[in-house]
Amino acid sequence: MARGQSAALDRKKLMADPIMVTTIVVLITFLTLFILYPLAILLVDSFVGDGKFGLSIFKRIFAMPSFTRAITNTLKVGFLVGILSALIGLLFAYVEVYVRMNKFVGGLFKVVSMLPVVSPPFVLSLSMIMLFGKAGIITRFLLHIYDNNVYGFWGIVVVQTLTFFPVCYMMLKGLLKNIDPSLEEAARDMGAGRWKVFADVTLPLMLPGLGNAFLVTFIESIADFANPMLIGGSYDTLATTIYLQITGAYDKAGAAAMAVVLLCITLAMFAVQKYYLEAKTAATLTGKASRGRMLIEDKSVKIPLTIFCSLAAAFVIMMYICVPIGALFPTWGYKFFPLTGKWFNQVFTRYHGFKAFKDSFVLSFISAPITALLSMIISYLVVKRKFKSKGFIEAVSMLAMAVPGTVLGVGYIRGFSGGIFHTGFLQGIYGTGLILVIVFVVRSLPTGTRSGISALRQIDKSIEESAYDMGADSFKVFMTVTLPLIKDSFLSGLVTAFVRSITAISAIILLVTPSYLLITVQINEFAEKGAYSLACAFATILIIITYSAVLLMNLFIKHFGTSKTMKED
Amino acid sequence: MAKVKKGVRLEHISKIYNDPKTGKEFYAVKDTSLVIEPGSFVTLLGPSGCGKTTTLRMIAGFESPDEGEIYLGDEPINELTPNKRDTAMVFQSYALLPHYNVFDNVAYGLKLRKVPKDEIKERVMKILDLVELTGMEGRMTNQLSGGQQQRVALARALVIEPSVLLFDEPLSNLDAKLRVTMRTEIRRIQQEVGITAIYVTHDQSEAMALSDNIIIMSKGVVAQMGTPQEIYYHPVNEFVADFIGEANFLKGPMTGRDGSFVTLNIEGNPLKVEGRDDMEKGKEYTVVLRPEAATLADAGGLPCKVVLSCFMGSYQNYHVMVGDTLVKLEEHNPKNKHIYQVGDTCCLVFDPASVHVL
Numbered sequence: 001m002a003r004g005q006s007a008a009l010d011r012k013k014l015m016a017d018p019i020m021v022t023t024i025v026v027l028i029t030f031l032t033l034f035i036l037y038p039l040a041i042l043l044v045d046s047f048v049g050d051g052k053f054g055l056s057i058f059k060r061i062f063a064m065p066s067f068t069r070a071i072t073n074t075l076k077v078g079f080l081v082g083i084l085s086a087l088i089g090l091l092f093a094y095v096e097v098y099v100r101m102n103k104f105v106g107g108l109f110k111v112v113s114m115l116p117v118v119s120p121p122f123v124l125s126l127s128m129i130m131l132f133g134k135a136g137i138i139t140r141f142l143l144h145i146y147d148n149n150v151y152g153f154w155g156i157v158v159v160q161t162l163t164f165f166p167v168c169y170m171m172l173k174g175l176l177k178n179i180d181p182s183l184e185e186a187a188r189d190m191g192a193g194r195w196k197v198f199a200d201v202t203l204p205l206m207l208p209g210l211g212n213a214f215l216v217t218f219i220e221s222i223a224d225f226a227n228p229m230l231i232g233g234s235y236d237t238l239a240t241t242i243y244l245q246i247t248g249a250y251d252k253a254g255a256a257a258m259a260v261v262l263l264c265i266t267l268a269m270f271a272v273q274k275y276y277l278e279a280k281t282a283a284t285l286t287g288k289a290s291r292g293r294m295l296i297e298d299k300s301v302k303i304p305l306t307i308f309c310s311l312a313a314a315f316v317i318m319m320y321i322c323v324p325i326g327a328l329f330p331t332w333g334y335k336f337f338p339l340t341g342k343w344f345n346q347v348f349t350r351y352h353g354f355k356a357f358k359d360s361f362v363l364s365f366i367s368a369p370i371t372a373l374l375s376m377i378i379s380y381l382v383v384k385r386k387f388k389s390k391g392f393i394e395a396v397s398m399l400a401m402a403v404p405g406t407v408l409g410v411g412y413i414r415g416f417s418g419g420i421f422h423t424g425f426l427q428g429i430y431g432t433g434l435i436l437v438i439v440f441v442v443r444s445l446p447t448g449t450r451s452g453i454s455a456l457r458q459i460d461k462s463i464e465e466s467a468y469d470m471g472a473d474s475f476k477v478f479m480t481v482t483l484p485l486i487k488d489s490f491l492s493g494l495v496t497a498f499v500r501s502i503t504a505i506s507a508i509i510l511l512v513t514p515s516y517l518l519i520t521v522q523i524n525e526f527a528e529k530g531a532y533s534l535a536c537a538f539a540t541i542l543i544i545i546t547y548s549a550v551l552l553m554n555l556f557i558k559h560f561g562t563s564k565t566m567k568e569d
Numbered sequence: 570m571a572k573v574k575k576g577v578r579l580e581h582i583s584k585i586y587n588d589p590k591t592g593k594e595f596y597a598v599k600d601t602s603l604v605i606e607p608g609s610f611v612t613l614l615g616p617s618g619c620g621k622t623t624t625l626r627m628i629a630g631f632e633s634p635d636e637g638e639i640y641l642g643d644e645p646i647n648e649l650t651p652n653k654r655d656t657a658m659v660f661q662s663y664a665l666l667p668h669y670n671v672f673d674n675v676a677y678g679l680k681l682r683k684v685p686k687d688e689i690k691e692r693v694m695k696i697l698d699l700v701e702l703t704g705m706e707g708r709m710t711n712q713l714s715g716g717q718q719q720r721v722a723l724a725r726a727l728v729i730e731p732s733v734l735l736f737d738e739p740l741s742n743l744d745a746k747l748r749v750t751m752r753t754e755i756r757r758i759q760q761e762v763g764i765t766a767i768y769v770t771h772d773q774s775e776a777m778a779l780s781d782n783i784i785i786m787s788k789g790v791v792a793q794m795g796t797p798q799e800i801y802y803h804p805v806n807e808f809v810a811d812f813i814g815e816a817n818f819l820k821g822p823m824t825g826r827d828g829s830f831v832t833l834n835i836e837g838n839p840l841k842v843e844g845r846d847d848m849e850k851g852k853e854y855t856v857v858l859r860p861e862a863a864t865l866a867d868a869g870g871l872p873c874k875v876v877l878s879c880f881m882g883s884y885q886n887y888h889v890m891v892g893d894t895l896v897k898l899e900e901h902n903p904k905n906k907h908i909y910q911v912g913d914t915c916c917l918v919f920d921p922a923s924v925h926v927l
Contacts, residue, residue, distance in 0.1 A: 003585050003594070009633035013650045466664035466722075469629060470678035470729065471652045480677075484668045 014387055020474040023377060028389055030374075031396040034442050037420070038411025039263065039403065045414050046257035057257045067258060070241040074222050075265075077153065077237060081160040082218035086210050088161065088312070089168025094202075095309050096169075097176040099302050100295040108313040113166045115320050117496075118546040120503040120520055122226035122527075123539055124159045127322035129231060130332060130532055151233025159227050162316055164220050168213040175209040176202075181293040194301065208280035215273040219266050223404030225506035226520075230527050238262045239406040239506065246410065246510060256414055259407040270402035323543070327536035343537040351526075351534065356517040357541065363433060363516070364501035367440035371497035374441065375448030376490055380482050382449075383456040384464055385474075401446035405506025412439065412511055431513045439508060440501035447500070448493040455489035456482070488557050495553040499546045574607035575642035575655070575732035576765060577628060582637035584623050597623045599789040600636070605767060605782075607642075610759055612768045612776040615786035616812070621769045622737060624786070628767065629735050630654045641732060657726035658735040661742065663718045665710040671697070671721050672706035678729040696728040699758060716747045723755065727762065734759070736768040740775065752778050773813050777801075785809050801859075803925055810857045810927070817858040817896045823850050830921060836892025838871050842921045855927040860899040863919035865889070865909050870918035875909045891917060 015021060046057050061067050095101065096109055131138045132150045139148040179202065187197045225239040232240060242262065245255040296302055326332055328339040347353035375397075381387075382394045416435060419427035429435045459482075467481045468474075483490065505520040512518055519542050526535040584598040598620040605611045613621035626632045628639060630651035638645050646654055657678070665674050672693055679689045697703050700720040710718060719739060726734055736755070740748045756779050759766050770776055776783050777797045785792045785800065785808075793805045804810035807818060821835040823844075831844030833854055842856055865875075865887060873896065877888035885903035889896050896917060900906060909915055 003635050006584070006633040006635045009647055012648045013630070013633070016648075016650050016653070460662050460664065462660040462662050462664040463666060465631060465651070466658065466660055466725075467666065467677070468651045469631075469656070469658045470725070471681040472677075473650075473652055476681065481666060 010386070011388075017474050020385075024381070024387065024389060024393075027374075027378065027381075027393055031393065033420075034438055035396050035400050035403070038408060038415040041415040041421070042256045042259050042263070042407070042411050045253055046260050057253050061254050061257050061261075066236065067241060070236050070238050071261070073153070073235060074237040074239075074262075077156050077160065077228075078218045078221040080157050081164060081221040082214040084157070084161045085165040085168045085217040086172075086213040088165040089170075089172050089213055090206070090210060091305075092165070092169040092309055092312075093172035093176050095305050096173055098293065098296050099305055100297050101306060105306055105310050105313075108310055108317070112313045112316050113170055114550075115316065116163055116166045118499060118550055119320060119543050120226075120523065120539055121163065121224065121505065122230050122524070123323055123543070124163050124319055125155075125227045125230035126523075126527055126532060126535055126539065127319040127326070128155060128159050129527075130322055130326050130536075131319070135332065149233075151231055152235040155231040155233070156228050156235065156237070159231055160221050160224060162319065163224075163227065164217045166316075167220070168217060171213050171216070172206065172209060175206060179205055185294070194296070194298070208277050212273060212277040215269050215277065219269050219273070219402065222262070222266055222269075223406070223506070225404075225406050225509070226524060229524065238265075239404060242406050242410060243510065246413065252410075252414060255410050259410040262404055263402075263407045266402050266404055266407075267399075274398070320543075323536050324540040327533060327540045329533065332533050343533045344541075347534060347537045347541070351522070352517055353538070353541075356519050356522050356538070357545075359516045360502050360519040360542075361545070363436050363518075364440060364498050367437045367444070367501050368494050368498035370437070371441045371444045371448055371501075372490055372494040375445055375452050375493055375497075376483065376486065377478070378445075378449050379452030379456050379486075380478055383453055384461065384482070397445055397449045400442055401450075405443060405504070405508075406510070408439065408442065409507035409510030412507070431511075431515075433516060435511060436508060436516065436518075439511060440497075440504060443504055443507060444497040444500040448497055451489055451493055451496075452486065455486045459485055487560075491553055491557055495549050498549055502542065502546060573642075574763065574765060576607040576609075577603070577605040577733055577767065578640040579603040579624070579628075580638050580640070582624070582627065582634045582639065584620070584627060584632060585635045586623075596789045598627070598634075601786075601789075601791055602637075603784065603791065603794070605765065607765055608763050609781040610756070610766045610768065610779055611782045611784060612770060612780040613784050613786060614770060614773060614776040614812070615792075616771060618788075619786040620789040621771075621786050625658075625735055625737055625767060625769045628733070629656055629658050655732040656735055657729055657731040657733075658737060659719075659722045659726050659739045661738045663710075663722045663739075663742075665718055665721055665725075667710060669710070670706065671702065671708050671710065671713070674710060674721055675706075675725045675728050678725065682729065692728055693724075696724045699727070699761070700724045700754075715743050716751055719743065719751060720754075723758065727758070727764070732765065734764050734766045736766065736770075738770055739768075740770075741772075748772075748775070749778075755779065777813075783813075785812060787812075804857060804927070806927060807855065807857075810925075815860045815897060815899075817860065817894075819856040819858060819891065819894060819896070820853060821856075822853050823848055825850070831926075835871060836894060838891075840871060842924050842926060844926055848926070857925045857927060858896065858919060859923075860897050861901060862923040863896070863898055863917055864900055865898065865915050866918045868916055870916040873915060873917045875911050875913045875915065878909055878911055880908075889915075889917060 047053055047055070092109065092112070096106075101109075128150055130136060132148060133139065134146070134148060136148065136150070139145045183205075184197050184201050187201045192200060222237075223239065225243065228235070228237040228240045229243070236244070238258065239262070242255050242258045245251050245258060327343050328341070330338070330340045330342070378393060378397050382390060412435065416426065416430040419425045463485070464477050464481055467477045472480065503520060505524060508518060509521055509524065512521055519538055523535045523538045523542070526532070526538065580602055582598055582601045583596055585594050586597045587594055601620075601624065613624060615621050623632060627634050630646070630649060634647065638647055640646065641655060666677065669677065675693045675696060676689050679692060684692070693706070694703070697706060700723055702717065702720050702724065705713070705717065710721065713721065722739070739755075740751050743751060752775055768779060780797060782794060783797055783800050784794045787808055793800055793809045795803075800809060800813050804813065804816070810816040810818070819835045819840070821833045821840070823831055824834050824839065825832040826844065826848075827841070829843060830841050831848055833840050833842065833856065835856070840856070848854065871891050873889040873891045875887060875889050876895075877886070879886040880903070883901065885900040885906075885908060887898040887900065887909065889898065
């Protein structure tokens with residue numbers, strides 16, 4: 001059978017829509033230039049960096065003991081953090097979904113799930129050092145231990161687990177809610193005890209989901225740069241080793257090859273997660289809970305679980321609170337009273353605080369709407385339209401999710417410092433604010449696209465078709481129908497992009513030039529120097545900015561959101 | 570409406586899809602040619618998967634044909650996108666824009682066409698009056714009942730004065746009573762406006778009630794096209810006969826001819842029916858007998874045995890065996906008639922001119 005005619009006609013119809021064609025071309029160019037090309041150049045550099053094609057650079061880096069140690073370190077940390085986060089996340093999710101909690105504990109849970117979203121990624125390392133380090137309040141003042149060493153393997157594991165488990169908790173909560181309670185009731189009815197029900201019914205149903213949570217955390221942990229940087233001490237992971245290879249050893253080809261190794265690990269994990277576990281999770285838990293679940297009221301179960309989770313939650317919250325308080329103490333570890341504003345004062349008077357906030361804010365403020373709009377356009381094209389290069393657009397924007405920031409940073413250095421393919425073309429953007437904005441966009445694009453796609457899948461295809469049929473072209477359909485219908489998702493995408501950008505560090509730290517001061521980079525710098533009070537002051541103001549942005553969004557959605565009018569359907 | 574009415578012509582249209590399970594290609598529509606006269610109401614009728622919706626979506630422009638050409642009036646429209654085609658579709662799910670009220674939904678197409686504001690208002694109000702929704706223009710669409718939403722969808726399609734109105738099973742989300750009311754409404758409005766309408770449905774009574782012409786589709790090809798009467802009384806094959814109304818099939822070889830009447834041997838009994846000129850002696854033929862066309866009597870006709878007798882209110886429902894063939898009957902107005910019981914032997918009687926030989 002020949003399907004040439006319909007393909008030709010579809011192409012002609014597409015061509016009759018110049019805005020659509022332009023959009024697709026621009027998108028493909030953007031994705032190729034700023035995601036595929038930097039990764040490709042890393043490959044090229046690491047195979048032919050020294051003039052001839054071969055494995056010589058790989059041989060060289062694998063001969064470095066520091067590098068092979070970094071690989072084992074990274075994998076060890078990732079593995080343990082993945083397991084711990086998935087288990088703690090499961091416990092929290094189970095307690096929330098299955099156990100009757102009072103309002104206070106519920107509130108604690110909510111705060112815990114919210115904190116990692118609004119705070120910069122390495123806040124917990126800061127507070128860990130301040131609470132348990134050599135001059136830590138808990139170790140030194142409460143326990144009188146003077147030589148506690150938080151730096152190294154356990155420091156990273158604890159901090160990353162506390163940072164990432166809320167993500168697992170949110171993921172697993174969604175899955176647990178989808179288990180039809182009658183499955184478990186049936187098992188109970190047949191004589192199984194509560195523990196048996198959990199072991200025989202709930203847990204097996206959750207296994208793919210748990211695996212999924214584990215892998216997502218594993219990837220996050222491997223890609224994490226800031227925490228190992230601050231609290232790793234001499235315990236180097238791949239991300240920090242690559243960073244040092246560039247900034248310390250000036251070995252760009254070696255760093256490129258190391259980045260390729262790191263990328264291969266995350267890509268493999270990502271492939272397993274995306275194509276194997278995600279499908280399996282969806283297959284086992286498609287059902288919607290038909291009605292409410294009988295919550296566990298049994299005191300012997302309820303009290304220990306609630307107490308444990310509340311303590312854990314309180315601990316996490318304390319870690320975060322430690323940051324603003326740390327910024328108020330006159331001298332951390334020695335003098336606590338009277339509380340002082342001198343660090344905040346110094347931030348602005350001596351350390352260019354205003355410039356740092358202005359630069360961070362402006363760059364994030366520019367990139368957020370671009371990211372939000374781009375991800376909505378990509379989602380629209382992927383979900384609602386059919387055209388040849390759609391698969392490419394979808395794949396590349398998802399690929400960006402698996403690329404660690406450090407890898408992207410190295411790719412940009414190699415790809416743009418000498419222009420495209422070292423020809424000097426587009427060299428002008430290197431070192432400017434533009435490339436920082438682009439990095440922000442690329443880093444937040446996958447999350448936005450993912451939420452956009454799931455929002456669009458819920459809208460009946462014929463609504464857009466009807467507008468198209470009434471005479472609207474693609475641009476009109478997108479502006480008058482699609483965008484208004486996913487307003488909420490667009491807004492939250494906007495804020496998420498803003499928050500992610502203003503708290504980003506891993507890729508940006510490699511690309512930022514002295515003409516731009518970014519808050520996260522400043523925090524990192526002061527923390528490295530041991531000026532924790534200043535780092536805390538910077539971090540506090542950053543948290544206030546991100547938290548206000550999220551609050552503002554929630555307020556806006558509550559009053560102008562589409563969900564209100566749509567839900568009545 | 571001042572516009573010249575346009576018809577639709579399909580010339581050797583095919584559409585190929587991939588089977589989602591096996592990945593193999595198959596014809597969703599195969600070599601279909603149709604002529605739809607200007608101003609007529611035509612229904613595409615068939616079971617699910619017969620290609621009727623695909624055909625409609627190709628006319629609307631959402632799908633592109635793999636073979637053949639579609640004409641609107643005399644203009645080939647294969648290369649036009651849906652927004653450039655002079656057609657308007659009424660969707661199964663209504664597909665109203667949920668963030669607009671009734672007025673804005675109906676006005677949407679006119680705004681896109683940059684019609685002046687005053688004229689938009691006038692035309693929208695006129696159409697809302699036609700579909701009997703005056704006073705509802707400020708409502709949000711989710712405050713309307715299913716029937717009202719359907720009227721808005723219809724108004725929205727009518728207001729842009731398209732050459733052809735397309736309906737994709739528009740009534741299937743309504744309850745049975747409302748379906749009947751709405752289909753009379755649709756027919757009334759189509760007649761008033763005089764627009765060409767193409768209507769997809771799998772509901773044969775809807776097709777009968779609405780259409781000037783019915784096109785029955787099966788497995789991607791047109792099985793028969795004709796007026797409801799032609800299709801009901803003269804189906805071309807068993808599929809059509811069975812799909813439109815209830816049908817009994819009596820099979821047997823032809824044994825003799827008497828003028829326009831022929832004699833067939835049905836389960837060992839001679840049966841005289843009105844035949845065709847091309848029928849040959851000795852060949853096997855199938856007779857289509859509608860349930861309401863026959864009755865039971867003590868003598869004459871084909872001997873049979875009652876296996877089911879069931880009172881349905883307006884009629885008595887019988888299943889009888891003529892030899893090995895099951896025949897279903899509807900004896901209307903049964904109140905003062907003799908009711909046969911299960912196990913009775915009797916005779917199946919009908920007018921030889923009221924059956925149709927395939």
